[in-house]
Amino acid sequence: MAFPGMGVMRATDILASLREAPRWTSVVMSNRALARPRRDVLVLGYTAEGHRDGSEPYRCHCTSTYVEDGGHWKLVQHQQTMAA
Incomplete structure (x- = not known):
């Protein structure tokens, strides 16, 4: 996954965050x-x-890619770009 200000993240880092x-x-x-x-x-x-309570709205453009595996859809890619 890739997020503004965070860059590319690995699965363990994503789960921890x-x-x-x-x-x-x-x-x-x-x-x-x-x-x-x-x-x-x-x-x-x-x-x-x-x-979120007490914060400015967060607006972004996203793409997410899913793959079907054994009858279940799994997220394999997600990317966000801040919107103006």
Whole structure:
């Protein structure tokens, strides 16, 4: 995964950071796009605006890629770019 200000993160670092992260109170997604290059691969593109208590809204453009594995969809890639 790649995040603004954090760069590319490995799975163990991502899991550790999620344990300490404040939770979102709301998230709104817009400008959604879906591509399915293969039956077992989904690529989502979207703009997200998240809100946390006491903080300015966080707005970013995202892509997330999922692969079907044994009947379950698994996230294999996620990237965020800050929106203006």
